[in-house]
Amino acid sequence: MSNVYRVALAGNPNTGKSTLFNALTGLKQHTGNWAGKTVDMAEGTMQHKGETYKLIDLPGTYSLFSNSKDEEVARNYIVFEKPDITLVVLDATSLERNMNLALQVLEMTTNVIVCVNLIDEAAKRGISINEQQLTRRLGVPVVKISARNKTGFPLLFDTMDRLVKGIIQCQPALISYHTVIEEKISKIEPLVRPLIDDDLSARWVALRLLDGDESLLDEIKGRMAQKEEQTRGLKYPV
Amino acid sequence: MDLSIQFDKVLNEARDISSAEIRDEIVQSLHEKSKELCARTVTFSKTKEDVRTEKLDAVLTSPIFGFPIMLIMLGAVFYLTIAGANVPSSMLGEFFSWIEGYLTIFFQWMGAPEWLYGILVLGLFRGTTWVISVMLPPMAIFFPVFALLENFGYLPRVAFNMDRIFKQVGAHGKQSLTMAMGFGCNAAAMMSTRIIESPRERMLAILTNNFVPCNGRWGTLIILSSLFMAAGFTGGWASLVTTAVIVGIVLFGIIVTFFVSFVLSKTALKGVPTHYTLELPPYRKPKVWDTVIRASLTRSISVLMRAVKIAAPAAMLTWILANVFIGDTSILMYFVNFLDPFGKMLGMDGYILAAFLIGLPANEIVLPVLLMGYLSTGSLTEVDNLMDLKQIFLDHGWTWLTALNMMLFSLLHFPCGTTLVNIYKETKSKKWTFMSFIIPTVIAIAVTFILAQAAWLFGWV
Numbered sequence: 001m002s003n004v005y006r007v008a009l010a011g012n013p014n015t016g017k018s019t020l021f022n023a024l025t026g027l028k029q030h031t032g033n034w035a036g037k038t039v040d041m042a043e044g045t046m047q048h049k050g051e052t053y054k055l056i057d058l059p060g061t062y063s064l065f066s067n068s069k070d071e072e073v074a075r076n077y078i079v080f081e082k083p084d085i086t087l088v089v090l091d092a093t094s095l096e097r098n099m100n101l102a103l104q105v106l107e108m109t110t111n112v113i114v115c116v117n118l119i120d121e122a123a124k125r126g127i128s129i130n131e132q133q134l135t136r137r138l139g140v141p142v143v144k145i146s147a148r149n150k151t152g153f154p155l156l157f158d159t160m161d162r163l164v165k166g167i168i169q170c171q172p173a174l175i176s177y178h179t180v181i182e183e184k185i186s187k188i189e190p191l192v193r194p195l196i197d198d199d200l201s202a203r204w205v206a207l208r209l210l211d212g213d214e215s216l217l218d219e220i221k222g223r224m225a226q227k228e229e230q231t232r233g234l235k236y237p238v
Numbered sequence: 239m240d241l242s243i244q245f246d247k248v249l250n251e252a253r254d255i256s257s258a259e260i261r262d263e264i265v266q267s268l269h270e271k272s273k274e275l276c277a278r279t280v281t282f283s284k285t286k287e288d289v290r291t292e293k294l295d296a297v298l299t300s301p302i303f304g305f306p307i308m309l310i311m312l313g314a315v316f317y318l319t320i321a322g323a324n325v326p327s328s329m330l331g332e333f334f335s336w337i338e339g340y341l342t343i344f345f346q347w348m349g350a351p352e353w354l355y356g357i358l359v360l361g362l363f364r365g366t367t368w369v370i371s372v373m374l375p376p377m378a379i380f381f382p383v384f385a386l387l388e389n390f391g392y393l394p395r396v397a398f399n400m401d402r403i404f405k406q407v408g409a410h411g412k413q414s415l416t417m418a419m420g421f422g423c424n425a426a427a428m429m430s431t432r433i434i435e436s437p438r439e440r441m442l443a444i445l446t447n448n449f450v451p452c453n454g455r456w457g458t459l460i461i462l463s464s465l466f467m468a469a470g471f472t473g474g475w476a477s478l479v480t481t482a483v484i485v486g487i488v489l490f491g492i493i494v495t496f497f498v499s500f501v502l503s504k505t506a507l508k509g510v511p512t513h514y515t516l517e518l519p520p521y522r523k524p525k526v527w528d529t530v531i532r533a534s535l536t537r538s539i540s541v542l543m544r545a546v547k548i549a550a551p552a553a554m555l556t557w558i559l560a561n562v563f564i565g566d567t568s569i570l571m572y573f574v575n576f577l578d579p580f581g582k583m584l585g586m587d588g589y590i591l592a593a594f595l596i597g598l599p600a601n602e603i604v605l606p607v608l609l610m611g612y613l614s615t616g617s618l619t620e621v622d623n624l625m626d627l628k629q630i631f632l633d634h635g636w637t638w639l640t641a642l643n644m645m646l647f648s649l650l651h652f653p654c655g656t657t658l659v660n661i662y663k664e665t666k667s668k669k670w671t672f673m674s675f676i677i678p679t680v681i682a683i684a685v686t687f688i689l690a691q692a693a694w695l696f697g698w699v
């Protein structure tokens with residue numbers, strides 16, 4: 001029996017995310033070198049070990065604070081559409097800058113694979129990355145690849161396979177904030193928890209409420225109203 | 239609904255205990271964590287490349303050299319396009335007119351009626367092959383070269399340089415990226431304006447994107463400037479002068495962009511530009527062969543297909559309009575005669591304005607439609623090289639002013655149909671869609687009118 005798993009690709013602009021998407025799906029599309037080139041989400045499928053993976057190429061963003069339409073689209077997909085895997089693509093040549101996005105994704109969802117791309121470029125510049133150490137510290141699998149040359153793909157496929165089959169369990173390492181913020185979180189989080197679905201991270205929602213992200217609140221409320229309407233619609237069919 | 243109230247309660251609670259700096263503190267923690275993680279897992283053994291990036295950036299984004307380098311790059315891309323496209327263009331043109339000869343013989347042998355020959359060969363075949371022979375070579379050169387600059391990492395530096403000016407006129411620095419996209423296609427650029435967060439600045443980017451010529455208009459600009467602008471020069475000099483004219487036209491479009499942005503940001507779209515951080519990606523050695531293949535195949539071919547799809551019916555329609563007579567005047571001529579006085583005032587003629595109006599669906603077809611109009615009324619010269627083309631224009635009273643004003647009108651006039659549809663989709667506002675139609679049109683009319691009047695007044699023509 002074959003399942004269809006949804007895999008969302010997130011990453012900063014210029015990390016080779018679209019190159020990876022093309023390489024995996026074989027769907028040819030133009031890859032750009034500036035922010036927001038991929039605003040409409042491109043989709044494609046790939047097969048591995050009899051399973052079908054539907055890949056969704058999210059807009060390239062530097063953060064997921066919903067400052068822009070792109071960031072909101074990417075964030076909403078990860079949080080509300082709940083893909084089976086979120087593949088965070090990082091640029092090995094500027095890992096520190098890219099890591100922010102990975103950390104943000106880890107706060108939002110559990111099933112994450114961190115893809116360190118452009119590993120050939122990094123090697124040329126004498127940058128080496130200890131992915132085992134990184135895996136331990138992040139609590140999710142880290143795979144080194146080069147999307148251009150298709151190196152590291154077998155391991156990536158294998159990791160995806162084991163993740164969707166539950167052989168690997170992700171335990172994302174959460175950031176601990178300054179004590180002042182942590183105290184505030186612990187005040188808000190219990191209030192949020194009863195209001196939201198189990199698969200939405202209460203800690204993350206609490207954080208967003210604290211930093212005043214009202215667009216997220218509207219999104220949650222809108223989705224709940226929709227759900228309510230649907231259940232009501234079932235009870236009293238027109 | 240009940241839930242919504244509870245949510246608002248929690249939000250108020252959160253607001254009470256939150257502070258203005260909390261977002262900064264959160265971001266700060268993220269950065270610290272990233273730093274700590276990378277310090278433990280990443281090791282560097284050499285830094286030659288980073289030094290190179292810094293050195294390159296010091297030159298390419300320098301306040302002194304940044305702009306001249308940009309101009310030179312722009313000029314070089316156009317020069318390559320113009321100088322390189324001439325020969326293959328003529329070869330394609332000759333090839334198609336050779337085929338047309340056989341088609342003519344075939345139609346005569348079949349005893350096909352005159353009108354069928356007119357629609358299919360003089361309309362459809364000539365119109366579409368003309369688009370191919372004139373547009374394919376420049377695109378096949380322009381797109382790969384542009385894509386190479388993009389892959390190398392130069393385009394983000396352009397944005398960095400331009401940022402300073404955009405801030406000055408009250409717009410967003412990212413607008414230069416959406417403009418770069420507009421050089422490819424204004425309709426696609428409308429989507430790319432989503433990277434601009436502030437609605438005000440995004441609207442500025444949408445309203446002014448039209449002032450960068452899309453590839454549908456490159457054909458018009460390149461052909462007209464090479465036919466009329468470099469008349470007194472030969473060989474390499476001719477291409478150089480043509481290049482200078484095109485660079486001038488593009489710069490003029492950018493100046494208009496700044497001007498319109500400035501005026502709007504002081505009037506209808508008041509506000510202070512927002513801050514943002516522009517990340518400059520490292521320079522990369524482009525995969526030359528891959529880029530060239532992908533850019534020429536996917537981009538050129540898809541643009542060309544669009545042109546042919548719209549040019550074919552438009553060419554047929556134009557031929558029909560030109561050959562259906564009411565009394566002793568064709569429908570096209572009624573239209574042309576109606577527009578002619580106004581066209582003359584702008585230093586052009588009724589045919590040109592008619593071509594722009596019929597070309598609303600896509601800018602690619604404006605020149606072919608114009609040519610069809612001229613051919614159906616004037617002498618039926620075979621167009622198998624660019625000089626024949628110039629002769630057709632000269633027969634209809636063209637001067638350098640006609641050519642220049644048509645180029646300016648092409649640069650500044652209303653956006654194409656697809657772009658307008660996308661503007662409506664993005665803004666969901668009939669008012670702003672209308673504004674994005676009317677502002678450029680008024681500017682195009684004003685600029686060509688003033689230029690034409692001045693040229694006559696001072697006796698330049």
